[in-house]
Amino acid sequence: MTIWERPEPKPRAAPVPLSRDKIAATAIRLADAHGLDGLSVRKIAKELGVGPMRLYDYVVNRSELLDLMVDVVYARIARADRRAGWRDTVLDIAHATREAALDHEWFADILGGRPHLGPHALAVGEANAAALAQAPGIDGLDELQRALGALNSFIIGAIRREVTERRTTRDTGDDINAFQSRLGPYLRRMLDTGDYPTVARLVIDGAHLEPAETFAHNLTTVLDGITG
Structure with a gap:
């Protein structure tokens, strides 16, 4: 058992x-x-x-220990605000997952691995799937599976990237300002060659948002794409 x-x-x-x-x-x-x-x-x-x-x-064994730990985190995610609309529910769960992973960085290491089947993990999965099933453009089980796959892939990838960046900053003491100061002149010289015009536009003219804003913006883009 x-x-x-x-x-x-x-x-x-x-x-x-x-x-x-x-x-x-x-x-x-x-x-x-x-x-x-x-x-x-x-x-x-x-x-x-x-x-x-x-x-x-x-x-x-250690696997059971991890199962217990993971489900405690999912209990927190399960308490995320639930509003009437399907979209707000999906967004609330995604943001609660990110916040939990930032408070418990080891959780990001486990996301996307073996299935999480504790009662709270299943409750979160049910709430997310049930909400997304109500979205326009999601017609049938196959489309729901694809939509969930795309959404979860974004959430896991975005969270892991953010956690990795935080760890790198801690380990090296090299925050974004120090990184830009050290490598900015090199990047400017490379962009001035004219060989990378699209990258130049992104670096110079693109919006450089805080991590929470970036997550929210990209999450909206993904959700629009899979339900539009």
Whole structure:
């Protein structure tokens, strides 16, 4: 049975009471601080003040631990505002997913991997699919699958890119202003050759929005495209 079908062990008298919720919360705190590479049952047990073997009564392996962690994040996404229209619902879920991933960067590493089948993940998936199924231009299951695929690909790619850029800035200390100052003169010389006129227009005349604005703008463009 999956962890979602297997009953949680009954509470027992112990100096440190445990639960799957408590284990997941501790794992998330460690992953937020150190990433998934720094996550292990032994470290979680030490943080909780228990022996590692006690945790195996609640989660049998690392995959189940990740399942618990991921579904806690989806619980937050599931609480996103739901408005009457299909479009607002899809937008709310997309923005809530981005915000959750920015608060828990390890979540971006897991997005797009194996299916997320916890109860909250399924609830988010149902809400998103049900809303998009009501969109104009979505006629039948095949079109809904293609639309969901395109939308999810954009959301996952955009979130991963933003998280990667944030990590790079932290790791190198090279923010966008420092990057532009260091490489700007080279780029200007290259653009002045006239060999890259379209790139030049984008760099010089294009809008350079903040990440949240970029995500919102591009999300709208994608949604218009797949439902138009």
